[in-house]
Amino acid sequence: MKAKKSTNKIKITTENKCSFCTGSICCTYVTHHLDAPKSKSDFQQLLWQVSHENISIYKDDDGWTLLISGNCQHLQVNGDCGIYETRPEICREHTNDYCEYDAPSEDGFDLYFRNYEELLAYCRKRYKKWDEQFK
Ligand code: SF4
Ligand code: SF4
Numbered sequence: 001m002k003a004k005k006s007t008n009k010i011k012i013t014t015e016n017k018c019s020f021c022t023g024s025i026c027c028t029y030v031t032h033h034l035d036a037p038k039s040k041s042d043f044q045q046l047l048w049q050v051s052h053e054n055i056s057i058y059k060d061d062d063g064w065t066l067l068i069s070g071n072c073q074h075l076q077v078n079g080d081c082g083i084y085e086t087r088p089e090i091c092r093e094h095t096n097d098y099c100e101y102d103a104p105s106e107d108g109f110d111l112y113f114r115n116y117e118e119l120l121a122y123c124r125k126r127y128k129k130w131d132e133q134f135k
Contacts, residue, residue, distance in 0.1 A: 017096050018079075025100040027075045027091075034064040040133060043123045051116045059111040 012020060034057070037043050050057050054069040074082040081087050106112055113119040124130045 014096055017099075017101055021079065021096075021101045024075055024079045024081075026094055026096075027072045027081070029067055029069045032066040032068070033062070034066055036064050040123075040127060040130070043119070043126075046113075047116060047119055047123070050113055050119050056115070057111075057113045057119065058106075058109040060109050 010016070010020075018024070034046075035042075037046055046057055049055055049066060056067045056069070058065055058067060072081075074087070076082050081091070111122070113122065
């Protein structure tokens with residue numbers, strides 16, 4: 001990633017795209033694969049996790065995923081990577097062919113829970129007697 005530029009009249013290519021990506025979006029979160037929830041107890045676990053700051057949960061073609069928002073400590077103010085030469089493998093493998101710069105990741109989500117309330121609403125819809133477990 002290079003210092004950011006204006007996109008006025010400049011053709012965006014895979015070579016220069018990262019230099020236009022304000023905030024270097026792919027360096028502002030981590031994900032963790034989750035086993036697909038199958039029971040009320042599983043969803044209770046997810047409700048606990050999504051209740052925390054900077055945590056959301058989504059499901060897409062690859063299954064259920066925990067999304068933790070937060071800048072990488074190596075992300076520089078100008079968008080550069082502070083450890084570019086020795087950056088982790090996952091960073092090296094991330095392609096900008098069609099990335100978060102081109103479309104928000106949410107566009108590919110089948111389900112997206114940004115907070116406790118959204119996941120609770122889903123639980124109540126999925127389990128008609130969801131609230132009875134607390135009586
Ligand atoms: S989100 Fe895409 S364009 Fe932005 S820094 Fe990452 S790879 Fe480059
Ligand atoms: S190590 Fe570098 S490339 Fe990887 S997430 Fe952090 S800033 Fe981005």
